[in-house]
Amino acid sequence: MRITLKQLTIFEAVARSGQVARAAEMVNLSAPATSMALSELESQLDARLFERVGNRLRLNSQGSLLLPLATEALQKFDQIEHLFSSPEAExxxxxxxxxxxxxxxxxxxxxxxxxxxxxxxxxxxxxxxxxxxxxxxxxxxxxxxxxxxxxxxxxxxxxxxxxxxxxxxxxxxxxxxxxxxxxxxxxxxxxxxxxxxxxxxxxxxxxxxxxxxxxxxxxxxxxxxxxxxxxxxxxxxxxxxxxxxxxxxxxxxxxxxxxxxxxxxxxxxxxxxxxxxxxxxxxxxxxxxxxxxxxxxx
The missing domain is CATH 3.40.190.290 (D-Maltodextrin-Binding Protein; domain 2)
Incomplete structure (x- = not known):
């Protein structure tokens, strides 16, 4: 299992926005590419993460379990990038x-x-x-x-x-x-x-x-x-x-x-x-x- 930061970023964007199209805009990808990445993540985890309610996607119990972990991982990645890209890092x-x-x-x-x-x-x-x-x-x-x-x-x-x-x-x-x-x-x-x-x-x-x-x-x-x-x-x-x-x-x-x-x-x-x-x-x-x-x- 190889979960990528891109997949976690897309998952978090969908969870926050409730829509694939809007999430795609947030991560600067096309809607099909965003939907495919989300499907790949669910396949790798062997779990559904969202339930469709009308025209929106809502986190189910599995998705609610993943969201805080994904957010923490993305924040840690941002900290690493900031640490090693700042002038003080050298x-x-x-x-x-x-x-x-x-x-x-x-x-x-x-x-x-x-x-x-x-x-x-x-x-x-x-x-x-x-x-x-x-x-x-x-x-x-x-x-x-x-x-x-x-x-x-x-x-x-x-x-x-x-x-x-x-x-x-x-x-x-x-x-x-x-x-x-x-x-x-x-x-x-x-x-x-x-x-x-x-x-x-x-x-x-x-x-x-x-x-x-x-x-x-x-x-x-x-x-x-x-x-x-x-x-x-x-x-x-x-x-x-x-x-x-x-x-x-x-x-x-x-x-x-x-x-x-x-x-x-x-x-x-x-x-x-x-x-x-x-x-x-x-x-x-x-x-x-x-x-x-x-x-x-x-």
């Missing part, structure tokens, strides 16, 4: 986003809240993890867009330069090198508190340090900037994090910066999408919003 629903730690905590969290405050029918579901996990989430279609600090070489992913960031080497304020500009060799043999495997910050720093033969010695590794900063405050060693994460502690003199000659730690952040997934209007609007919001904020 900026409604849930957008799944993944971001690596620094980007997620210091850029995307604020951006997501501001975007949802401006577009109250939208929800940004932000998952903050590390670069490898973000890439995996996009590959598995769990996230429509990802923001990463490290490299992505998977051919299934479209990678676009998005925002720039600077990493800083820092230490306890009482460390002998605190506040100094030193040669890379001065850091040889120093213990380091590192980010975990899979972190874009970790990968970028190690690559840059190896190019200068710094040979960093990993003493601890943690998955969050807060844990790393706390370890450095306890004298566990040197560390490197985004300047986004250090502003408060450096201004309070809880941590100190070490400048390393030749160590260029400006890095590129990237936005990633799966190549086979078409970006939704909600995702496009979010990306545009973040670009403006972050530029103003930073």
């Amino acid at each position: 900026l409604s629903g849930t957008l799944n986003v993944s971001a690596s730690s620094t980007i997620g905590n210091y850029l995307m969290a604020k951006s997501s809240v501001a975007f949802c405050q401006q577009h109250t029918s939208a929800l940004v579901d932000l998952d903050i993890t590390n670069t490898l996990a973000v890439i995996k989430s996009v590959l598995e279609f769990r996230s429509e867009v990802g923001f990463i600090e490290g490299q992505c070489l998977d051919s299934r992913i479209r990678v676009e330069a998005w925002h720039k960031d600077k990493l800083l080497v820092f230490c306890h304020p009482a460390h002998p090198l605190a506040g100094q500009r030193v040669a890379p060799q001065a850091l040889k043999g120093q213990p380091w508190v590192m980010r975990e495997e899979g972190s874009g910050t970790r990968d970028y720093f190690i690559s840059s340090a190896q190019a200068l033969d710094m040979q960093p010695i990993e003493r601890f590794n943690f998955s969050t900037p807060d844990a790393i900063k706390q370890a450095v405050k306890q004298g566990a060693g040197l560390a490197v994090l985004s300047e986004l994460t250090l502003e408060k502690e450096v201004s309070r003199k809880e941590l100190a910066i070490i400048e390393v000659e030749g160590l260029e730690l400006e890095r590129q952040f990237y936005r990633i999408h799966h190549k086979s997934r078409k970006s939704t209007p909600l995702c496009d609007a979010f990306i545009d919003f973040c670009r403006s919001f972050i530029n103003v904020a930073t």
Whole structure:
């Protein structure tokens, strides 16, 4: 049994008007086509829906049972059409986003809240993890867009330069090198508190340090900037994090910066999408919003 919206529309029009000819005008069909559609509906339901009284059609008990259900179904269909044809529809629903730690905590969290405050029918579901996990989430279609600090070489992913960031080497304020500009060799043999495997910050720093033969010695590794900063405050060693994460502690003199000659730690952040997934209007609007919001904020 395949009842169509057209049949329900014609049935409701006949029920309201009491005449096939008048119902035909209401639904913009010919009288024969209207009568045929009504007959097909009765045949599919195996039930008569009207009784003829003079020149009018009146609902019988079966028709009276169907009318409120048909009206409700047509109203639901109208709601669906309105929802997806209105300008607000494109900026409604849930957008799944993944971001690596620094980007997620210091850029995307604020951006997501501001975007949802401006577009109250939208929800940004932000998952903050590390670069490898973000890439995996996009590959598995769990996230429509990802923001990463490290490299992505998977051919299934479209990678676009998005925002720039600077990493800083820092230490306890009482460390002998605190506040100094030193040669890379001065850091040889120093213990380091590192980010975990899979972190874009970790990968970028190690690559840059190896190019200068710094040979960093990993003493601890943690998955969050807060844990790393706390370890450095306890004298566990040197560390490197985004300047986004250090502003408060450096201004309070809880941590100190070490400048390393030749160590260029400006890095590129990237936005990633799966190549086979078409970006939704909600995702496009979010990306545009973040670009403006972050530029103003930073």
